[in-house]
Amino acid sequence: MTQPLTIDRITAHYGTTKVLEDLSLSVAEGELVSLLGASGCGKTTTLRLVAGFLQPTAGAIRLGSKDLTRLPAHQRDIGLVFQNYALFPHLTVRENVAFGLKQRKVAGPERLKRADAMLDRVGLAHLADRLPAALSGGQKQRVALARALVIEPPLLMFDEPLSNLDAKLRIDMRVEIRQLQRANGTTALYVTHDQEEAFSISDRVAIMHQGRIMQLDTPEVLYQRPANAFVANFVGFENLIPLKVTARNGAEVTAITSEGAALTLSQDQLGPIPNAFTLATRPDGLQATTQGGAGLPAVLGLRTYLGRAYQYQARAGGLSLIANGPLSQPLDPRTAVTLVPNPEQCAILKPE
Amino acid sequence: MTTRIHPLLILFTLVVYVFLLGPLIIIFGASLSDTTYLTFPPQGLSFRWFQNIWDISAFRRTIVTSLQMAFLGTGIALVIGIPAAYALNRYRVALPAWLSTLFVLPILVPEIVIGFSLLRSVTVQAGVPVWYALLIGHTLLVIPYVIRVVSASLASFDFSIEEAAISLGSPPAKTFFTIVLPNIRSGVIAAFILSFITSINDVSVSLFLTGPGVSTLPIQLLAHMEQFFDPTIASVSVVLMLLTILVMIIVERTLGLAIVAK
Amino acid sequence: MKRLAGWMLASPATLAITFLLVIPVAITVGLSFGSPGQGDWGIVQPYADFFASGFRRNVLWRTFTVAGWVTVISLAAGLATAYVVARCPPWMKSTLIVLAVFPLLTGVVVRSFAWLVLLGREGMVNQILQATGLTDGPVAMLYTPGAVIVAMVYIFVPLMVLVLVGVLENIPEDLLQASSSLGAGPVASFFQITLPLAVPGLIVGAVLVFTASFTSYATPHLLGGTRQMMMGTFLQQRALVAFDWPGAAVVAAIMLAVIVATVLVMTRLARRLNPMAT
Numbered sequence: 001m002t003q004p005l006t007i008d009r010i011t012a013h014y015g016t017t018k019v020l021e022d023l024s025l026s027v028a029e030g031e032l033v034s035l036l037g038a039s040g041c042g043k044t045t046t047l048r049l050v051a052g053f054l055q056p057t058a059g060a061i062r063l064g065s066k067d068l069t070r071l072p073a074h075q076r077d078i079g080l081v082f083q084n085y086a087l088f089p090h091l092t093v094r095e096n097v098a099f100g101l102k103q104r105k106v107a108g109p110e111r112l113k114r115a116d117a118m119l120d121r122v123g124l125a126h127l128a129d130r131l132p133a134a135l136s137g138g139q140k141q142r143v144a145l146a147r148a149l150v151i152e153p154p155l156l157m158f159d160e161p162l163s164n165l166d167a168k169l170r171i172d173m174r175v176e177i178r179q180l181q182r183a184n185g186t187t188a189l190y191v192t193h194d195q196e197e198a199f200s201i202s203d204r205v206a207i208m209h210q211g212r213i214m215q216l217d218t219p220e221v222l223y224q225r226p227a228n229a230f231v232a233n234f235v236g237f238e239n240l241i242p243l244k245v246t247a248r249n250g251a252e253v254t255a256i257t258s259e260g261a262a263l264t265l266s267q268d269q270l271g272p273i274p275n276a277f278t279l280a281t282r283p284d285g286l287q288a289t290t291q292g293g294a295g296l297p298a299v300l301g302l303r304t305y306l307g308r309a310y311q312y313q314a315r316a317g318g319l320s321l322i323a324n325g326p327l328s329q330p331l332d333p334r335t336a337v338t339l340v341p342n343p344e345q346c347a348i349l350k351p352e
Numbered sequence: 353m354t355t356r357i358h359p360l361l362i363l364f365t366l367v368v369y370v371f372l373l374g375p376l377i378i379i380f381g382a383s384l385s386d387t388t389y390l391t392f393p394p395q396g397l398s399f400r401w402f403q404n405i406w407d408i409s410a411f412r413r414t415i416v417t418s419l420q421m422a423f424l425g426t427g428i429a430l431v432i433g434i435p436a437a438y439a440l441n442r443y444r445v446a447l448p449a450w451l452s453t454l455f456v457l458p459i460l461v462p463e464i465v466i467g468f469s470l471l472r473s474v475t476v477q478a479g480v481p482v483w484y485a486l487l488i489g490h491t492l493l494v495i496p497y498v499i500r501v502v503s504a505s506l507a508s509f510d511f512s513i514e515e516a517a518i519s520l521g522s523p524p525a526k527t528f529f530t531i532v533l534p535n536i537r538s539g540v541i542a543a544f545i546l547s548f549i550t551s552i553n554d555v556s557v558s559l560f561l562t563g564p565g566v567s568t569l570p571i572q573l574l575a576h577m578e579q580f581f582d583p584t585i586a587s588v589s590v591v592l593m594l595l596t597i598l599v600m601i602i603v604e605r606t607l608g609l610a611i612v613a614k
Numbered sequence: 615m616k617r618l619a620g621w622m623l624a625s626p627a628t629l630a631i632t633f634l635l636v637i638p639v640a641i642t643v644g645l646s647f648g649s650p651g652q653g654d655w656g657i658v659q660p661y662a663d664f665f666a667s668g669f670r671r672n673v674l675w676r677t678f679t680v681a682g683w684v685t686v687i688s689l690a691a692g693l694a695t696a697y698v699v700a701r702c703p704p705w706m707k708s709t710l711i712v713l714a715v716f717p718l719l720t721g722v723v724v725r726s727f728a729w730l731v732l733l734g735r736e737g738m739v740n741q742i743l744q745a746t747g748l749t750d751g752p753v754a755m756l757y758t759p760g761a762v763i764v765a766m767v768y769i770f771v772p773l774m775v776l777v778l779v780g781v782l783e784n785i786p787e788d789l790l791q792a793s794s795s796l797g798a799g800p801v802a803s804f805f806q807i808t809l810p811l812a813v814p815g816l817i818v819g820a821v822l823v824f825t826a827s828f829t830s831y832a833t834p835h836l837l838g839g840t841r842q843m844m845m846g847t848f849l850q851q852r853a854l855v856a857f858d859w860p861g862a863a864v865v866a867a868i869m870l871a872v873i874v875a876t877v878l879v880m881t882r883l884a885r886r887l888n889p890m891a892t
Contacts, residue, residue, distance in 0.1 A: 051795055369710070553720075
């Protein structure tokens with residue numbers, strides 16, 4: 001019943017503006033893939049193309065062996081959960097959930113039975129006769145979920161489903177969504193701008209930027225091994241240090257900055273290192289120390305207090321970097337320090 | 353939306369639009385006819401029926417009266433209505449709820465009932481001269497439109513801007529003119545246009561308040577139609593249409609440009 | 615302080631409407647009642663007289679039926695048109711809206727006059743009917759209820775279209791998308807989602823058209839004449855031709871009562887049927 005989704009080289013325009021270019025993506029049976037990016041990156045456009053609210057100018061969309069590309073939206077059989085819930089305000093909760101079954105000509109008693117069973121699963125059986133206006137945000141979201149699930153679609157799609165909920169509820173709901181999706185084994189496409197949300201519930205995440213997928217991988221790989229500067233920056237590698245290799249000694253590689261400061265890195269920890277590359281680190285992965293040692297000589301700027309550490313603006317040659325330092329030793333601006341990268345918080349970016 | 357619309361529905365819409373615009377085109381055509389009776393398509397082409405409007409002194413006089421009523425009535429309604437709309441929005445909590453109901457009464461009460469009642473009270477009992485009674489009627493007619501349209505634009509006005517100006521040392525009355533009014537300009541213009549058009553086309557109120565020597569164009573038009581059925585009526589109608597469009601354009605341009613130029 | 619400022623600003627409008635509208639209309643309503651000792655019915659004797667007259671009852675009934683038909687036809691035509699207009703691409707939508715506004719800017723006299731020309735013995739409608747052989751001679755169409763209805767529909771459809779385009783555009787797009795994602799085609803979506811959500815707006819439009827056509831004067835005067843008198847023309851005839859002030863006041867009071875009752879009942883109904891509220 002559940003089907004894999006294939007998006008095959010689609011291009012889309014809004015008027016004359018190209019919003020998606022040659023985008024391909026496949027979601028395996030039962031897999032949950034998130035599209036993650038800032039507004040305007042094309043993630044919602046992609047979802048709307050799959051839903052059939054927009055037409056691609058080139059390319060094809062397939063669900064299993066069925067070609068969806070030219071099919072009207074109401075024949076696509078996709079369960080869709082909207083950002084604003086999009087509950088029908090004039091129908092009761094039960095009628096909302098039964099709406100899709102009614103369109104599928106499921107007989108009345110059977111329809112009610114299935115709607116009620118689904119409401120029971122999302123824990124809202126007691127609210128079945130209410131109108132949506134009488135529900136809280138979280139309850140509305142559950143109804144929207146039940147309404148999308150009850151038609152047993154081969155594909156579920158979520159358009160920023162949690163963005164209107166408060167923080168605590170958001171975490172509960174994403175667990176619930178993941179559980180229901182897992183239990184049904186439904187293929188799912190999930191659109192969000194919230195990194196934590198995407199990473200926490202997805203099998204794989206596609207990070208999008210300007211109508212393209214910058215990297216599609218498991219959350220772990222994205223978080224630890226970003227493939228390019230955009231993704232690195234997106235997942236919090238705020239320091240980008242261009243380096244050139246000067247010497248290789250087994251797994252040990254020595255590389256220098258344009259200013260000539262040398263760093264020694266281990267390929268055992270960081271993977272293969274090309275001759276020219278960029279070292280990306282999070283602020284956590286760059287420690288400011290006055291003890292000297294192997295690292296980048298730098299001068300500190302503004303200090304801010306993070307609770308678990310101090311954070312510093314720092315200048316190393318021509319680079320503006322952000323580094324952390326221990327709470328035991330607050331350092332003043334203009335202190336000369338060495339910035340020591342911690343290999344576990346670093347990634348190697350190949351030249352693009 | 354990319355949803356398809358059924359072709360029959362599109363055809364129906366087309367028919368509705370032909371129904372809406374066709375008659376106006378016919379009036380336009382009929383006004384240019386060279387015949388002494390109304391006909392369409394026009395036979396021969398002549399502007400003599402437009403000339404005729406000017407030659408009939410009753411039309412000449414009533415055009416002037418209609419313009420006086422529209423400009424003065426709307427002007428007075430703006431002067432009365434804008435402060436009322438401002439008060440309704442700014443001091444909502446301090447004013448009773450029935451006040452906004454009172455302000456829409458002139459729309460709720462049928463115009464023809466207003467006209468009749470004004471005739472009884474203002475013209476007959478109070479003995480107000482016809483011209484002034486007519487002006488009262490026209491002002492009353494458009495006050496609710498002014499209050500409504502200006503209120504709508506004040507509803508989206510952020511009053512903290514006004515407070516900011518006052519906190520910076522601008523006196524409240526001056527602040528209204530320098531800060532509030534420019535920001536609700538489009539609402540005021542819309543109120544003017546709506547009121548002007550309502551006033552210049554009014555029949556039901558004017559019907560009772562016109563009198564010897566003082567009449568408005570639509571009322572004169574009705575009177576003329578009862579005796580003659582010549583293309584003059586069509587040409588007056590065209591003039592009325594053009595006048596309406598002209599006023600809209602002038603107001604948009606002058607008021608618009610004057611405030612932009614500041 | 616705030617109270618004072620508010621009242622000062624609102625007082626000119628309040629005084630104008632109170633003294634020039636509320637009181638004169640109240641006087642009219644007062645005038646419509648008789649003196650207590652008069653006739654079998656006391657102070658409501660003038661109303662009893664009104665309803666005792668077959669001619670007057672006919673005028674009232676005709677006004678109800680004409681206004682009713684005008685409302686129903688305008689609603690149907692307006693809804694279909696508004697549905698198409700609301701779904702057009704933006705440039706076409708604004709053109710269509712401007713084209714609907716234009717007739718609204720043109721006066722009622724002018725627009726009624728157009729139908730006087732079209733429906734006359736030598737008018738275009740008769741010419742077409744004869745040219746196509748549908749009728750042999752000219753058909754008398756003026757001074758019939760049909761003529762009044764056609765002209766009034768013509769006058770009120772643009773208003774209805776504008777109101778309903780607004781109503782339809784207020785229905786959130788994602789509800790229609792949700793409906794189609796759940797398998798509802800355009801027709802099913804229209805009847806199950808769009809129409810129920812548009813009901814409060816339809817009521818507002820209907821009230822607008824009904825009250826305006828119930829109280830109109832120029833159109834029934836020109837196209838109905840004295841043979842098809844309606845409440846508006848009857849009021850004018852009583853007041854300005856017969857100089858029967860009390861009789862005119864009764865007509866005015868009945869019109870006022872019908873309008874106020876319609877507005878009150880229907881706006882309450884519209885509020886009750888509005889699911890977006892609660």
